Amino acid sequence: EPEVTQTPSHQVTQMGQEVILRCVPISNHLYFYWYRQILGQKVEFLVSFYNNEISEKSEIFDDQFSVERPDGSNFTLKIRSTKLEDSAMYFCASSEVGTDIETQYFGPGTRLLVL
């Protein structure tokens, strides 16, 4: 069964450093998403992406964050200058279409620790 994959599974970085989290969505999916979960808190929506542009973003997704689909398979989340509070599990998801009834399929997550 096709699945969403994410790399790395764990990342440790120093405050102020840039990190890039990578995702490979399911191949025929057109909508891509990033979510994060700070330890012990809710899973929060960050951004959705369709047709090579951001379709929606939350207030968490400020200028420090950016997303890109650099080729036909990868979908990346870049954090330009990491802060301690960016430590979280980051989940990538994809769906075939963008309607509310459509299931989003999630990757296993990247655990980011900012020191």
Next chain:
Amino acid sequence: GNSVTQMEGPVTLSEEAFLTINCTYTATGYPSLFWYVQYPGEGLQLLLKATKADDKGSNKGFEATYRKETTSFHLEKGSVQVSDSAVYFCALRYEKLTFGTGTRLTIIP
């Protein structure tokens, strides 16, 4: 705004016990409702969903009914197994996916 409230955990049950994990929601429109499960070391997997009022989603012995009158989507299973130990997330989708805090379930043999 939209929100999901689910039963706080952790929940510990014996094998073959009956499970209920409560979930209620607040939404401005008519959302779709989902239960996702996260097994240890893995990502979020869709467990079941319901897209309109009175729909029942079911999978792997789990069930949940979309109750518009009580704005609820409680997860139930008649007889849990050790392999059901995981974190369960209730979520709604109205434009974007909004999650509850998750409920950690541990089943003891």
